[in-house]
Amino acid sequence: MVLLAVAAGCSRESPEQAVRDRIESLQEAVDARDAGDVADMLADDFIGNDGLDKQGARQLAAGMFLRYRDVSAKLGPATVELRGARDAVATFSVLATGGSGGLLPDSGQVYEVETGWRLVDGEWKLLSAEWRPKL
Template identity: 40%
Template sequence: MARPCARVRVRPLRAMALLLLLAVLAGCERAAPEQRLREQLDAMQAALSERRPAEFIEGVSEDFSGKDGMDRAAVHNLVRIQLLANQRIGARTGPIEVEMHQNQATVRFTVVMTGGSGRILPDRIQAYRVTSGWREEDDGRWRIYYADWTPD
């Protein structure tokens, strides 16, 4: 008689293990494309503010083209120059408007850039209106491939 009781106890354990496995697999599901794009924007903003140009440039596509013919290398140089010239860099984005188009997106936002010596108030402040093109590349990461900005 002990055998049937042992068998009854094993089944709930198997069921619990199966439920736990399903919960773990559900947690591994990829986030929605727009959410991943917004996370990439946040990561790039943090990299700039935390003075990590290599991490910032990872979000820029190899074939980037920007205002006045700016390419990826020029963006990298601009970021490094600004980090050398300013002890503190700040980038605050306003509301972000995202238009999704399969594995591409158009993102519009305003950004206020600050820079300076690290004192309480920044030495320089400039606002820009930005329109940018993004795509999900082969490695699954969103990268900016086009940008245009105008002083606001």
């Protein structure tokens, strides 16, 4: 019994890794062009640049997916810092591109991103995001 308890405890994902996995899931939702999945990862009180809320973020994602047939987000390594047991901050860079299916994207930009995360009912939700063009 003790060995089973120890094994179960060892297989548990660290909070830092759980946040990294959620960031990866967010990238996958963008790559899949799924605005609903993007919105599902946001906290109800999400806030982004210029007061962007959860509904606005969903609409922004949907608009980008309609405008560009090919949308891609390539993330750099994330740094995750826990702030207590239920909050975390993650920073990373992202290359965001959108195109019409040709060899080169129609538009692209590298951003420096700082995100805030909160553990809600056992799941990490994106609480805030601030992005600044890097180039």
